[in-house]
Amino acid sequence: MRITCPICGTRDRREFYYQGAAEALHRPDPEAGEDAWDAYLHLRDNPAGRTQDLWYHEAGCGCWLVVDRDTVTHEIYGATLVEARHAD
Amino acid sequence: MRIEGRGRIDRTREVKFLFDGVVRAGHPGDTLASALMASGQMLMGRSFKYHRPRGVLTAGSEEPNALVITGHGGRAEPNRRATMVEIHDGLEARSQNRWPSLDFDILSLNDRFAPFLGAGFYYKTFMGPGKTWEKLFEPLIRGAAGLGALSGAPNAETYEKAWAFCDVLVIGGGPAGLMAALSAARAGADVILCEEDRDFGGRLLAEDEQVGGQPGADWAAALAAELAGMDNVRLMPRTTVTGAYDQGTYGALERSGQHLAEPGDLPRECFWRIVAKRAVLCAGALERHIAFRDNDRPGVMMAGALRAYLNRWGTVPGRQVAVFGNNDDAHRTARDMAAAGLEVVALVDSRHEAENLAGDVPFYPGWQVTRAHGGSALEAISLRAPDGGERRLAVQALGVSGGWNPTLHLTCHQGAKPLWDDRIAAFVPPEGAVPGLTSAGAARGSFSTAACLREGAEVGAEAAGALGYATTPAALPEAEDAPYRLRRLWAVEGKGRAWLDFQNDVTVKDVKQAAQENFRSVEHMKRYTTQGMATDQGKTSSVAALAILADVTGRAIPETGTTTFRPPYTPVAIAAMGAGGEGPGFAPRRLTTSHAASAARRAPMIEAGLWYRPSYFPQKGERDWQVACDREVRMVRNSVGICDVSTLGKIELQGPDVGRFLDFVYTNTFSTLKPGRVRYGLMLREDGFVMDDGTTARLDDNRWVMTTTTAAAGQVMRHLDWVHQALMPQLDLRFASVTEQWAQFAVAGPKSRELLDGLLDAPLGDFPFMACGPVSIGGIDARLFRISFSGEEAYEIAVPARYGASLFHELVKRAEALGGGPYGMEALNVLRIEKGHITHAEIHGRTTAFDCGFERMVSAQKDCIGKTMAARPGLTGPEREQMVGLRPVDGLGRLTAGAFLFNEGDPADRIHAQGYTTSACHSPTLGLPLALGFLRNGRARHGERVRMVDHLRGVETLCEVTDPVAYDPEGGRLRD
Numbered sequence A: 001m002r003i004t005c006p007i008c009g010t011r012d013r014r015e016f017y018y019q020g021a022a023e024a025l026h027r028p029d030p031e032a033g034e035d036a037w038d039a040y041l042h043l044r045d046n047p048a049g050r051t052q053d054l055w056y057h058e059a060g061c062g063c064w065l066v067v068d069r070d071t072v073t074h075e076i077y078g079a080t081l082v083e084a085r086h087a088d
Numbered sequence B: 001m002r003i004e005g006r007g008r009i010d011r012t013r014e015v016k017f018l019f020d021g022v023v024r025a026g027h028p029g030d031t032l033a034s035a036l037m038a039s040g041q042m043l044m045g046r047s048f049k050y051h052r053p054r055g056v057l058t059a060g061s062e063e064p065n066a067l068v069i070t071g072h073g074g075r076a077e078p079n080r081r082a083t084m085v086e087i088h089d090g091l092e093a094r095s096q097n098r099w100p101s102l103d104f105d106i107l108s109l110n111d112r113f114a115p116f117l118g119a120g121f122y123y124k125t126f127m128g129p130g131k132t133w134e135k136l137f138e139p140l141i142r143g144a145a146g147l148g149a150l151s152g153a154p155n156a157e158t159y160e161k162a163w164a165f166c167d168v169l170v171i172g173g174g175p176a177g178l179m180a181a182l183s184a185a186r187a188g189a190d191v192i193l194c195e196e197d198r199d200f201g202g203r204l205l206a207e208d209e210q211v212g213g214q215p216g217a218d219w220a221a222a223l224a225a226e227l228a229g230m231d232n233v234r235l236m237p238r239t240t241v242t243g244a245y246d247q248g249t250y251g252a253l254e255r256s257g258q259h260l261a262e263p264g265d266l267p268r269e270c271f272w273r274i275v276a277k278r279a280v281l282c283a284g285a286l287e288r289h290i291a292f293r294d295n296d297r298p299g300v301m302m303a304g305a306l307r308a309y310l311n312r313w314g315t316v317p318g319r320q321v322a323v324f325g326n327n328d329d330a331h332r333t334a335r336d337m338a339a340a341g342l343e344v345v346a347l348v349d350s351r352h353e354a355e356n357l358a359g360d361v362p363f364y365p366g367w368q369v370t371r372a373h374g375g376s377a378l379e380a381i382s383l384r385a386p387d388g389g390e391r392r393l394a395v396q397a398l399g400v401s402g403g404w405n406p407t408l409h410l411t412c413h414q415g416a417k418p419l420w421d422d423r424i425a426a427f428v429p430p431e432g433a434v435p436g437l438t439s440a441g442a443a444r445g446s447f448s449t450a451a452c453l454r455e456g457a458e459v460g461a462e463a464a465g466a467l468g469y470a471t472t473p474a475a476l477p478e479a480e481d482a483p484y485r486l487r488r489l490w491a492v493e494g495k496g497r498a499w500l501d502f503q504n505d506v507t508v509k510d511v512k513q514a515a516q517e518n519f520r521s522v523e524h525m526k527r528y529t530t531q532g533m534a535t536d537q538g539k540t541s542s543v544a545a546l547a548i549l550a551d552v553t554g555r556a557i558p559e560t561g562t563t564t565f566r567p568p569y570t571p572v573a574i575a576a577m578g579a580g581g582e583g584p585g586f587a588p589r590r591l592t593t594s595h596a597a598s599a600a601r602r603a604p605m606i607e608a609g610l611w612y613r614p615s616y617f618p619q620k621g622e623r624d625w626q627v628a629c630d631r632e633v634r635m636v637r638n639s640v641g642i643c644d645v646s647t648l649g650k651i652e653l654q655g656p657d658v659g660r661f662l663d664f665v666y667t668n669t670f671s672t673l674k675p676g677r678v679r680y681g682l683m684l685r686e687d688g689f690v691m692d693d694g695t696t697a698r699l700d701d702n703r704w705v706m707t708t709t710t711a712a713a714g715q716v717m718r719h720l721d722w723v724h725q726a727l728m729p730q731l732d733l734r735f736a737s738v739t740e741q742w743a744q745f746a747v748a749g750p751k752s753r754e755l756l757d758g759l760l761d762a763p764l765g766d767f768p769f770m771a772c773g774p775v776s777i778g779g780i781d782a783r784l785f786r787i788s789f790s791g792e793e794a795y796e797i798a799v800p801a802r803y804g805a806s807l808f809h810e811l812v813k814r815a816e817a818l819g820g821g822p823y824g825m826e827a828l829n830v831l832r833i834e835k836g837h838i839t840h841a842e843i844h845g846r847t848t849a850f851d852c853g854f855e856r857m858v859s860a861q862k863d864c865i866g867k868t869m870a871a872r873p874g875l876t877g878p879e880r881e882q883m884v885g886l887r888p889v890d891g892l893g894r895l896t897a898g899a900f901l902f903n904e905g906d907p908a909d910r911i912h913a914q915g916y917t918t919s920a921c922h923s924p925t926l927g928l929p930l931a932l933g934f935l936r937n938g939r940a941r942h943g944e945r946v947r948m949v950d951h952l953r954g955v956e957t958l959c960e961v962t963d964p965v966a967y968d969p970e971g972g973r974l975r976d
Ligand SMILES: [Zn+2]
Pocket: A005, A006, A007, A008, A009, A057, A060, A061, A062, A063
C-alpha cells in the first residue's frame, strides 16, 4: 500500500502510523455534553467502501494526513494535510 | 539418459554434486532434475501421505514431486524443487519424506492402507476416541505425513530485502515478456523485466522452433542481450514475482547466490518489493495432467516438460516414449522425440477427429491411456481403443497433456476470480482486477508464439503509452502461429486410483467422495481433500479437480468456481521476507553516549524501548545486583550519584504561542511559567486517562524544552503534532524532537552542588529548585536544570551529544572523588519508589490524574486534552482505586509488583480484589520493603491493613497502607 503525502510524495505505508477515522478532527466543545463526547471518542462507522482516516507520516515529515480511500477496492483517492483542512 | 546433439548445456565441462550421498555428474546449465534424469535417476521423491514413489513431473516451479533438501546443518533448505535447483560443484541434495532410503521406504506401507486414508481422513480419524489414538496412531500418522524436515539448527545463510521502482514491470521473460519489455523500453520507459528462470526465453528454451529465422532460444538470448545494453532496462533473471499488492507494489524473490558454488558476499535470496506504475503479466501457461490409474509413476511426465528436457537439457527418461494428450500441442512432443531418434511407441490422442501432426509415429486417435505400469519406474502403459479393446505397450517415458492453464495467479491476488474461457477450456485473467496490470500472451490464453510476440509488443507499448511515452510497437519477428485445438478430458474412466494432486496425494475418487459427503463448494472440497493445499498450490491439478467436482455435482465449471489465489505464487522463505530482522537486526539499538563507559564497568544492560541502559554498576565483592543497588541508593542519599538520563524524550518548542499550546496539552498551566524555571506537567489522553508526565523548562521567552518518559517519547511527539496540526493550527509555534541531539546526566545527592561548583566554568550562584539556565563547561555551552527524581538536591546537565561521553567520564571521576559514583536503573527505581514518583508502571493507561493523586493539577481555569472526559462519572470518587504506598506490617514480608490487594479476612479471589501493586523494591534507606499500588478509596485508608496476595509467585504479605511518599515527605532535602 502506498500513500501520497502532500509534502514528501508517494511513500510505502510502513512510513505511516495509522490512527483511525477522520472524525477525530471534529473535537466537541467542552460543554457539548456526554453524547457528543461519547460519539467523538467511541462511536465509529465501519464502512465497506469510501472512508476517510488519519495517518501520521511518522518516518517522514511528521504531518498528519487525512487519507481518502476505499476499504473494499483499496483504492486511494488522495491525502490532504489536516492542517490545511482546518484552514478551509 | 543423454541424447547427443540436443540441449543447451555445456558438455565440455562437468559439474560434480551429491545426491543422497552419492557423487553424480552433470553439466553447466543442468538443473538437479535434468542431471538426475540424465544419470538414470527418475525416482526423485516420495509422496506426502502414501509415500508413493514419484519422479519429476514438470520442468518448472510448478513441480509437485521432485522435492529435495539441499545443504546441511544450518544451511539446509527443505522442499526445494529439483526443477529449480541449478547444479554447481559441491551441491548437496537429499531426497526427503522417506525412511530409510528413497528406494526402500518403510512408510510406503501406507499405500496399502489407502482405503482407510481417503478424503477427510484427518478430520475423521483425529476426532477418534480413546487413548490408543492419542498415544499411538496419531503420532505415527503425523510422523509419517509431511515433506522435508527443518534441520533444527539456526539458519546460517544470509538473506536480503530490497526495493526497486520502475515505470513498467514486465513479469516473465518469454516471447511475450521480451517483446513487452522491448516496446516499453524503446519508448523510453524505465523497465524491470523479471524472469523466474536463469535464462530469458520462456517456452522458447524448451521448444524446437524458429523465431525470426533463427532458433527461438537464440532469438531470445539476442533480444535479452539488447535489453541488457539499454540504460533504462533492468533485467532480473532468477526472480519470481510472487505477489501483486496495492498501488502497484509487487513482491519478488530473487535467487541471488544460491546457484553458485561460491556465492561470495551474495545473499542466498533477496526479497524485492517492486513499485511499478504499470505492470505486464507475461507469465506464460502451465500444462495440466490427465488423471488415469497410476498416472503418478516415475516416468509419466507433462508432455511439454518431456520435450523441454530433450530440447533444453538433452535428456530423456528412456528410449521408448509414448505421448498422451487431448490437444495438438502434445503432438510436438512426439515429433521432437522422433526427430531425436527415440522410439515413439504411441501418440495417443483422445480426440477421434485428431490429425497426426507428429509425422511418422504410431498414432492412436480416439484412444485413451488407462493405466501406467511399474513401481519406482514406468515400465508400460495400457491403452483403450474407442471400441473398448485394450493394448499394452512397453515404455519408459510417457508425456501427458490435458491442455494448458494460463498463469494468471497474480491477476487474482486482490480478490478477483478468474474467468472461464470455453474456447481453451481454461481460466483466463479478469482484466483490470489489479489496477495497472495487464496480461499478454499465454498468460492471457494466447498460446502460439506469434500471438505471444504480438500481444507482448502491444501491451508493452500500451503500458509505456499510458505513462506518456510516445510508442511504436516493436516489429514482430516471424514465428509459429498454429491454432490451439483441444477437447477437454480431465480423467479417464476406469478402476484404481487416478491421481490429481501429487503433492498431497489426492485422487479423483477423493474429490467424488467429498461431493458425495456434501462438500460441494470448491472451497470445502479443497479443505476436505487437501487438493491444492501443498506447496505447489495445485498448479498442475486444481483445474482438473474442480472440473471433476463440477461434473459430479452437475454444474458447469464457471458455476463451480475456483478457490482463492493468494500470494505468494511460489513459496517464499520467511528468512527472505524478514531479511535483516533476526538477532540484533530485530530492532534498532539506541545507545547512550555513556554506553561504552558503562559497558567498561561491566554494567548489565536493560532494554528500555529501543534504548539500552545500565541496570547497576557492579563493584568487586558484591555478590548480586541487590547489593550493588543498595550501595548506589545510599550513595545518592549520602554523597552524589551520576545517571545518564539522555533516553528521556526531549522536545524543543519555539514560538510565541508555546505557553498556550502547553496549557492545552498539559493539565496544568504553563503559560505563567517564567523564563529560567521548570515545571512538572501531566498529560492526559482525550479519554481522560494519563498519557505521560515530565518536566518542561522555559529557557527564554520563546524557547522551551519538554522532557517525556523514555517509553512514551514517540507517542508524545505524535500527540503534540496531532494537537498542533489538527486542533490548534492557528498557534504560532514549531517543535522538534532533540532527544538524539542532547546528552543529559542527573547529578543527584547532597554533594551534587559541590561537584558542579568544581565543574562549571563560572560559579552557579543562586539556583533554586526548579530553576534552569545556561552554563558553560570547559567552554562548552550546556543547559542546567535543577530537578530531582531521587528526592535529593539534584541537577540535570545537558550538553550536545558529541560531548556526552567526555562529560560522563568527568562527572563520574568527580563524583568518585566525593565518595559517589554512577548509578543505574535499579537504584533509580528504588529512589523514585521511596519518593512515591510515578512511572509507566503506575500510568499504565487505566489510571487517571485523580487516581494518581494529581486531581489538583487539572486546572479549572482552562480546557485541556482529556479534561472533559476525566470528569466523567466513575473516573473520580471513593470507588476508584487510588495510589497508595504499602509496607509490610512486620517490616520484613516480601512485596511484589503485580500482586492483588484484599481486605483482611476476605478471600483472595477476583471479586474481593481491592486493588493491586505496580512497583516494589527493598528500600535500603528505610530498611524495609516498599511498594506502590492502587487501592480502592486508598487515600482515605492510610494506616489500614490490607493483604497483598501474589498468586503467581505464591507470596502473601500483610501490609500497612501509607502515603505514596515514604521518604522525606516535606521535600526539604531537594529544596535546601
Ligand atoms: Zn510526509
